[in-house]
Amino acid sequence: MNIIQVIGLVLALIGLGYIGVPLFIWSLYIAAVLGVLQAPVWGWVIFGIVALVFNIPQLRQLLITSSVVKIAKALKILPKISDTEREAIEAGNVWVDGEFFSGKPNFKRLLSEAYPLIPHNNTDNSELNQIRSFLDNQVEKVCQMATDWEIHSRKDLPPKVWEYLRQERFLGMMIPTEYGGLGFSNLAYSAVMAKLASRSFVYTATVGVTNSLGPAKLLLRYGTEAQKNYYLPRLARGEEIPCFALTEPNAGSDAASIVSNGVVFRGEDGQLYLRLNWQKRYITLATIATLMGLAFRLRDPDNLLGKGEDVGITCALIPTTTPGVIINRRHDPMGVPFYNSPTEGHDVVISVEQIIGGVEQAGEGWKMLMQSLAAGRGISFPATCTGIAKLVTRVTGAYSRVRRQFGLNIGKFEGIEEPLARIGGLTYLMEAARLYTVGAVDQGEQPAVISAIAKYNFTELSRKIINDGMDILGGAGICRGERNLLANIYTATPIPITVEGANILTRTMIIFGQGAIRSHPYVYSEIEALNNSDIQAFDGVFWHHLGSIGRNFCRTVLLSLTRGYLAFSAVSGANAKYYRKLAWSSATFAFLTDVALLIYGGSLKRREKLTGRFADILSWMYLATATLRRFAAEGKKPEDLPLVHWAMEYAFAQIQEGFEGILNNISLPLAKVVAVWWRLNPIGTMPSDKLGAKVAHMLQTPGNLRDKLTSDIHIPTNTEEALGRLEQAFTLSVQAESILKKIKTASKVGKLPAEKPENLIRNALEAGVISVDEMKLLTKAELCRNDAIQVDSFSLEEYGKSSELGVR
Numbered sequence: 001m002n003i004i005q006v007i008g009l010v011l012a013l014i015g016l017g018y019i020g021v022p023l024f025i026w027s028l029y030i031a032a033v034l035g036v037l038q039a040p041v042w043g044w045v046i047f048g049i050v051a052l053v054f055n056i057p058q059l060r061q062l063l064i065t066s067s068v069v070k071i072a073k074a075l076k077i078l079p080k081i082s083d084t085e086r087e088a089i090e091a092g093n094v095w096v097d098g099e100f101f102s103g104k105p106n107f108k109r110l111l112s113e114a115y116p117l118i119p120h121n122n123t124d125n126s127e128l129n130q131i132r133s134f135l136d137n138q139v140e141k142v143c144q145m146a147t148d149w150e151i152h153s154r155k156d157l158p159p160k161v162w163e164y165l166r167q168e169r170f171l172g173m174m175i176p177t178e179y180g181g182l183g184f185s186n187l188a189y190s191a192v193m194a195k196l197a198s199r200s201f202v203y204t205a206t207v208g209v210t211n212s213l214g215p216a217k218l219l220l221r222y223g224t225e226a227q228k229n230y231y232l233p234r235l236a237r238g239e240e241i242p243c244f245a246l247t248e249p250n251a252g253s254d255a256a257s258i259v260s261n262g263v264v265f266r267g268e269d270g271q272l273y274l275r276l277n278w279q280k281r282y283i284t285l286a287t288i289a290t291l292m293g294l295a296f297r298l299r300d301p302d303n304l305l306g307k308g309e310d311v312g313i314t315c316a317l318i319p320t321t322t323p324g325v326i327i328n329r330r331h332d333p334m335g336v337p338f339y340n341s342p343t344e345g346h347d348v349v350i351s352v353e354q355i356i357g358g359v360e361q362a363g364e365g366w367k368m369l370m371q372s373l374a375a376g377r378g379i380s381f382p383a384t385c386t387g388i389a390k391l392v393t394r395v396t397g398a399y400s401r402v403r404r405q406f407g408l409n410i411g412k413f414e415g416i417e418e419p420l421a422r423i424g425g426l427t428y429l430m431e432a433a434r435l436y437t438v439g440a441v442d443q444g445e446q447p448a449v450i451s452a453i454a455k456y457n458f459t460e461l462s463r464k465i466i467n468d469g470m471d472i473l474g475g476a477g478i479c480r481g482e483r484n485l486l487a488n489i490y491t492a493t494p495i496p497i498t499v500e501g502a503n504i505l506t507r508t509m510i511i512f513g514q515g516a517i518r519s520h521p522y523v524y525s526e527i528e529a530l531n532n533s534d535i536q537a538f539d540g541v542f543w544h545h546l547g548s549i550g551r552n553f554c555r556t557v558l559l560s561l562t563r564g565y566l567a568f569s570a571v572s573g574a575n576a577k578y579y580r581k582l583a584w585s586s587a588t589f590a591f592l593t594d595v596a597l598l599i600y601g602g603s604l605k606r607r608e609k610l611t612g613r614f615a616d617i618l619s620w621m622y623l624a625t626a627t628l629r630r631f632a633a634e635g636k637k638p639e640d641l642p643l644v645h646w647a648m649e650y651a652f653a654q655i656q657e658g659f660e661g662i663l664n665n666i667s668l669p670l671a672k673v674v675a676v677w678w679r680l681n682p683i684g685t686m687p688s689d690k691l692g693a694k695v696a697h698m699l700q701t702p703g704n705l706r707d708k709l710t711s712d713i714h715i716p717t718n719t720e721e722a723l724g725r726l727e728q729a730f731t732l733s734v735q736a737e738s739i740l741k742k743i744k745t746a747s748k749v750g751k752l753p754a755e756k757p758e759n760l761i762r763n764a765l766e767a768g769v770i771s772v773d774e775m776k777l778l779t780k781a782e783l784c785r786n787d788a789i790q791v792d793s794f795s796l797e798e799y800g801k802s803s804e805l806g807v808r
Helices: 003-019 023-037 041-055 057-075 083-090 097-102 107-112 126-145 148-154 159-167 186-197 201-211 215-222 225-237 365-376 380-402 414-442 448-473 487-492 494-498 503-511 523-531 535-561 576-606 608-633 638-665 671-680 689-699 704-709 722-748 761-766 772-788 796-800
Strands: 242-245 261-266 272-284 291-299 310-319 340-351
Touching: 003 023, 003 535, 023 041, 041 057, 057 523, 057 535, 083 365, 097 448, 097 576, 097 608, 107 576, 107 608, 126 159, 126 186, 148 201, 148 487, 186 201, 186 380, 186 414, 201 215, 201 242, 201 380, 201 487, 215 225, 215 242, 215 291, 215 310, 215 365, 225 291, 242 272, 261 310, 272 291, 272 310, 291 365, 310 340, 310 365, 365 448, 380 414, 380 448, 380 487, 380 494, 380 689, 380 704, 380 722, 380 772, 414 448, 414 608, 414 638, 414 689, 414 704, 448 487, 448 494, 448 503, 448 608, 487 494, 503 608, 523 535, 535 576, 576 608, 576 638, 608 638, 638 671, 638 689, 638 704, 689 704, 722 761, 722 772, 761 772
Parallel strands: 242 291, 261 291
Antiparallel strands: 261 272, 272 340, 291 310
């Protein structure tokens, strides 16, 4: 065998491993190797026997796979799944998350997924026109009806706002028109929530629960026709105020462990009833609700329903006027005045017909909730957090241009540029992922893992953005009052992080814990085959799984050595490198996922520090993909590239951190050596200072880019309101800067005294440096700027009457 043959065989091995070829191709390759080596007859005989066994399914199953099944069961290599876990895993479906677990994502598919845009002008699409009209009219009007400070001071929405929300069907946006609702898509609902969030968190908390996880949504999907026809019109009109009671003192994140209970019994009239007892907490709108959805464990001691004694978790509708229902207290979540309350029920009796979906759906409550959350978790809070991010972007960009220290706008200081860049870059990314996720749900997808990614990351990123915003505003951010634009959303930030699956749980147990089973191309099928002792089914996936591991190992090594350049890119130009890096990160992620499953088996779910890092990598691959999809959907405009580059570089820096954390902590020989290689050959580093400066400049420059980045939020035109006042000062300050430069230049050459330009306005006029009109503009700009940076203060008497503050 000569050197050329050796090189040819090695290259063939690498190529076949990188592509991932079927078993019979590998058999042909081994035959070629034997031929080149001029193997003896006995070698060919052994090869022939082995090849026949592996390539003929019946022989393989009998001689090999059956033993593999026994070993896998004995060693508990794959995790065991409880019934509640199975229902959670089977809720929803696999979407683009499956591409990342494959190790070889199909970028053509990822770029062809829906990315809906709401144009500002009328189109041929009547639905988009309806959404635009509702945003510009009804949503704009309700935002004008009450400021965030007024809502905070009253500790409630004003009565006129409640009436308007009912009148314009805000409480029934997602209810179909045939039941009196608006019949909105998830795109429309998300856009409304984002704009409401830019005005007040209380708006979104109030409107969100009536349209998201609650009685209306469950009725639409599972309710009987009688239940739909009676309750949905009443909910749409706001005649019924709904709530849904799930969380209990000992059943928070572990919601399946609820102890609230119901017992089936036959009444004196011969009809079947439920006797309910519960203690719930953290229930939004409960204190003012007229219709409560309740999750409880149902027992049927006499088997009256024909479903056994332990029926299981069930959901029912309970009018809150029913005797035994207690809703007379409320919580105070961070001082944010939306209704959130405990509730109790003592021997509450309702008909079995109040079970959502009727008797047929008794015991199906957990599945109902998981299926509803599979998509809903990815809509409400991501929209709310994006609206908040856009508001912070608008506020900090303007404030950084208006506020001056040491004779300069504070936005010119690199210490301010750094958080401004984070705010702008992450806001661009969040809007991208919001619309990418919404587009999928409106196409009929129920992406449970992606929804968990969205809920966790949007709430965490908004926390980061708000913290940066508070740092930039400094004292103006911490002094509460009608002039303060960020304090209330700052205090509200822990709320979305905590609810609908606390973020710690969501990151460590749902995103990767469930994703590694549900979104993996083979694992769930293998688990089901093992549980059913189905050797044929196990054989059908196991060998493909082994081939996938081998392929992803080869891809991981080669893509790392070439820094992704062997991978296919779906585009050319400046963004091509990001597609190659996504292919690199996906291959490495998929390979390490399989390695972790092999090392830890069923105990992997308890290695939450590791699963959290896997979740971070999966999350940032998705967020990066959404960013690239946005750039493509919006026409690949060059002026957007600084935002795209910043977001992508930040995303790969997070992916790099995740891989380093895994490699430094996984129980694998030489893993720490590989970690050193990753540090020397990183997949990503943080965005450069130069790039951050470009993004920060965008936020401080009036025009289309800034407006597009903060589109569809509420921006008051009334200059007596905080944001309207700041916007006016921002506009005038920008206009005045060129005039101030004239004065500064004149001061440098000795034509004017060496003082701050704003103190030399009249001198400059007298010296002929500026005109009368320029003096008027400067004077107005300085007055508005000085007004915009003021903060609130109160007399001792006012401060003592906190409920009256702001209503002046």
